[in-house]
Structures are given as C-alpha cells and as structure tokens.
Amino acid sequence: MIFQCSKMQRVTISQALTSACRDIDRIDARLLLQYVLDAAQAHLLTHPDQILTAQQLEEFRRLVERRIDGVPVAYLTGERAFYDLILSVNEAVLIPRPETELLVELALQLIPLDRPCRVLDLGTGSGAIAITIAKHRPQSHVTAVDVSPAAMAVCQSNAQNLQIHNLQLIEGSWFDELSGERFDLIVSNPPYVAGNDPHLQQGDLRFEPQVALAAGDDGLSCINHIIHKAPDHLEKGGWLLFEHGYNQASACRRLLQDRDFSNICSHPDLAGIMRVSGGQLNFVE
Ligand SMILES: C[S@@+](CC[C@H](N)C(=O)[O-])C[C@H]1O[C@@H](n2cnc3c(N)ncnc32)[C@H](O)[C@@H]1O
CATH class of the missing domain: 3.40.50.150 (Vaccinia Virus protein VP39)
Known part of the structure; x- marks a missing residue:
C-alpha cells in the first residue's frame, strides 16, 4: 500500500480511501474505514479531510492487507447486514x-x-x-x-x-x-x-x-x-x-x-x- 504508518504521517480519509482502492474494491475499502473510524458512510463523505490517527491508520492498513489476502470483509468487521438486521459473524x-x-x-x-x-x-x-x-x-x-x-x-x-x-x-x-x-x-x-x-x-x-x-x-x-x-x-x-x-x-x-x-x-x-x-x-x- 502506498501509505506507510508513522506518527509523523498525516493521512486524510480521502487519501486513505484513494490509496486502498488501488488494491481492493471501493465498497470494501469504505466499509473497512467505516469500521475503523466507527462512523457512518455519511461521515466519510462529509469529512474527507479528517486526519486519521496513527492508530486508525495502522488498523486500516492491517485490514486492507488482510482483504488483499482474500479474507471477506464481513469476517474482518465481524458483522453483516441481512434484511433489516445487523448480524455478528465469524x-x-x-x-x-x-x-x-x-x-x-x-x-x-x-x-x-x-x-x-x-x-x-x-x-x-x-x-x-x-x-x-x-x-x-x-x-x-x-x-x-x-x-x-x-x-x-x-x-x-x-x-x-x-x-x-x-x-x-x-x-x-x-x-x-x-x-x-x-x-x-x-x-x-x-x-x-x-x-x-x-x-x-x-x-x-x-x-x-x-x-x-x-x-x-x-x-x-x-x-x-x-x-x-x-x-x-x-x-x-x-x-x-x-x-x-x-x-x-x-x-x-x-x-x-x-x-x-x-x-x-x-x-x-x-x-x-x-x-x-x-x-x-x-x-x-
Ligand atoms: C449455507 S449455510 C446457511 C447458514 C444460514 N442459514 C444462512 O442462510 O446464512 C448451511 C448451514 O448448515 C449447517 N449444516 C451443515 N450440515 C448440517 C447438518 N447435518 N445438520 C444441521 N446443520 C447442518 C452448517 O453448519 C451451516 O451453518
């Protein structure tokens, strides 16, 4: 991935998504970042310039790498929407x-x-x-x-x-x-x-x-x-x-x-x- 994690690095929501989308599907990247930030899709859209903390960036990078390895997004986030419910899965x-x-x-x-x-x-x-x-x-x-x-x-x-x-x-x-x-x-x-x-x-x-x-x-x-x-x-x-x-x-x-x-x-x-x-x-x- 293009971004590396260091305390000095300032990566925004928009940059993190753009970078991740080079390697994984756009929707998967969005769902993983929502999970890391514990935020709704609307938050990502309305706060593109928000800087990720080093911890958030590291967590996002780790999840994107596991997704590149093929692990399904639902297993990474531990949940899946079904009908009108959110179910835990593993x-x-x-x-x-x-x-x-x-x-x-x-x-x-x-x-x-x-x-x-x-x-x-x-x-x-x-x-x-x-x-x-x-x-x-x-x-x-x-x-x-x-x-x-x-x-x-x-x-x-x-x-x-x-x-x-x-x-x-x-x-x-x-x-x-x-x-x-x-x-x-x-x-x-x-x-x-x-x-x-x-x-x-x-x-x-x-x-x-x-x-x-x-x-x-x-x-x-x-x-x-x-x-x-x-x-x-x-x-x-x-x-x-x-x-x-x-x-x-x-x-x-x-x-x-x-x-x-x-x-x-x-x-x-x-x-x-x-x-x-x-x-x-x-x-x-
Ligand atoms: C295709 S999954 C369906 C899971 C869930 N009902 C769904 O729709 O998402 C099939 C399920 O059947 C279970 N299963 C397989 N063999 C079984 C058996 N002999 N008796 C009862 N359940 C079985 C599996 O453990 C699995 O949870």
Missing part, C-alpha cells in the same frame, strides 16, 4: 447472502402475524433466517438447528443482542434431535455446492466453513435428506421452503414430487434465477 458461519432474503420474504408471506405458528430453520448458521423470522413474526415459535457448536454460539449471541425471545436453538444434525416434533413451516438454506466444485477453492468461499457449503458429489445430498425427512415433521398443510443452487431448481422440484408434496413451486431472485423451491404437505382444497 469464521464459524456462512456470511449471510442477499439472495437468502428471498427465502425470508417467502416464509414471512406464509406465517400469520396474528396467531402462533411453529417454524423450523435447518442449518441456521448465524441465525440469519431464524432470527429475522422470529423478529418479524413475534407470535411464532422458531426452532433453529445447526450441527456446528461454533455456529450455534454465533446464533445465540445474535439472538441475545437483538433481544429475540421466541427462538429455541438445538444443536444436532437436521431432524435427529426433533423426534416426534411437527412444524407449520420448515425453512432451510442448506449446503448445496458440489464437493468438487472449483469455486470452493476461490474467492470468499475459501474462508467460509466447508460444512456450510459442500453437499456431496452433486450438491443435492442435504436437500435430498431434508425433503425426504420433512413430511415426518410437518403438520398437514405445512410448507417446506428452501434455497438451492442456480441450476438445481428442476432437480429439487422432482425430489419434492417424489415425496408427494403439493403446490410445488420455484421462485426467482432479482436476476430471474430460480433460487428457492418448496411445496406443501397433504394440501386438500
């Missing part, structure tokens, strides 16, 4: 993605505001889906499951910080700890990348937990398992909704048909790509 959890907000939107449409509803989120990670649903449907009771104890700790801490009280966390594999339990809605953003997909070794994915991403040879092993077991845990007329890969929609619909789901549907993201599929159990008109 290397134990998948960084919540904007496309998962589609799943949340669709789930909220199925959950009544004015009466209780039992919702299950499988593979909750940071709690992005479960916590957002619990917050927006305070009458619902949300159960969140994950196999990773470290992910459970992140979810627990997010729920506490956001004062979510209608959420129960269960550590375990998919439905294993839910014997005899039934839900009105099951949602999931399970791992769905094929184990040999070269993308797992590229970009931000390199830093995210493999257990959150990879799912067998074809990427469908977790989805297959969830579809197969879901009928044992859904109320009559209950819904299963889950996120999947950009090219998995028709395979997912076939798996839902094989398990006798009704009203099977896939939903497009903003780019028009089918990214969420689901169906209803034993629906009788």
